[in-house]
Amino acid sequence: MPEPTPTDRPGGYRSVLRPGLFAGQLHWVTGGGSGIGRCVAHELASLGARVVISGRTPDKLARVAAEIAEDGGRCHTIAFDIRDEDAVKAGVARVVGEHGPVAGLVNNAGGQFPAPMLAISKKGFDAVVASNLTGGFLxxxxxxxxxxxxxxxxxxxxxxxxRNGMPGMAHSGAARAGMSNLTMTAAFEWAHAGVRVNAVAPGWIASSGMDTYGGAMKAIIPKLKNHVPLRRMGLEAEVSAAIAFLLSPGAAFITGVTLPIDGGAPLGGDIFPLGSEARSVPFDGFHRAVTPEVLK
Incomplete structure (x- = not known):
């Protein structure tokens, strides 16, 4: 009998996409050591891809790679800072040289901190833009x-x-909007080479990143679901499913778009209140998902 694929294994990732979809392909996930990036790496590996995950912390990358190996997938790691141009050039050269052409890149790495706009220093603004825009560009x-x-x-x-600005995170909002525009430009300029470029725009997703916030932001997080028409937060697997689709042949005529994954949070307003029922059923595909402490 043939060796089972990772998706055939009991208790493995429950992707909605067909087994073996990315077999023989190399897919790279930046920021793959935690959160949404970790989930995406697991799903791509479960679909047969050889996965490379990168980030700044080797130990975190090694733990995710070990998880994927335990589930029957293949994952390689490389640690560097995407904000360092020379490190990016060298990192890409190493991955391509050792593993071959990159079929899919998930530009997931980034980070920010909450602050009112009047309190953000130039150093803080530049750091967030470097993480969420410049590094992705490189x-x-x-x-x-x-x-x-x-x-x-x-x-x-x-x-x-x-879509409605990002009060409390002006630096991140500016960088993210820039990445959405950069996506459109790259989609146009690189289409001739058979390269598609899209983006996803997650809203409030129950991911490990929520546990990095303290103070007033920490108190707000459990209440965020009350401002979403679907009356819940999203799961990491719901972001990963959209990313995997955009990488897939099913999205062969989709390029230059930014896909919101936010449960309709920016829609409507206080004039028309949300309904009281919560009937939305989440897609719980990630078998190793962990609920953030702040939501327990």
């Missing part, structure tokens, strides 16, 4: 130049729910 450019320009591929960038 990854896109180098993966295109060193691989996709010749072999084609698909890129999915990470933005956020910035």
């Amino acid at each position: 990854m896109m450019r180098e993966v295109f130049v060193q691989s996709m320009q010749r072999h084609g591929g698909a890129i999915v960038n990470m933005t956020a729910d910035f």
Whole structure:
């Protein structure tokens, strides 16, 4: 009998996409050591991809790689800072040299801190823009130049729910909006090479990143679901499913879009209140998902 694929294994990732969809392909997830990136890496591996995860902390990457190996998948790690241009160039060269062409890039790495706009220093603003926009640009450019320009591929960038601005995170909102615009430009300029570029814009997702916040933000997080028409937070697997689809052949004629994954949070207003019932059923596909402490 043939060796079972990771999705055939009991208790494995429950992807809605067909087993073996990405077999033989190399997919790279930045920020793959935790949160949504960890989930995406697991799903891509469960669909047969050889996965590379990168980030700044080798130990976190190693733990995720070990999880994927336990589930029957294949995962390689490489640690560097996406804000460092020379490190990005060298990192991409190493991955392409050791593992071959990159079929899919998930530009997930990033980070921010809550602060009112009047209290954000230039240093703080620059740091968040570097993490959420400049670093992503460097990854896109180098993966295109060193691989996709010749072999084609698909890129999915990470933005956020910035449709109504991002009060309390002006630096992140500016960077995320910039990434959405950069996605459109790259989609146009790189289409000739058979490269598609899209983005996802998650809203309030129950992920480990929520546990990094303290103070007033920590107190607000458990109440966020009350401001979502679907009356719940999203799960990491619901973001990963959209990313995996955008990387797939089913999205072959989709490029330059930013897909909101936010439960309709930016819609409506106080004039028309939300209904009291909560009938939305989440897609719980990630078998290793962990509920953030702040939501327990």
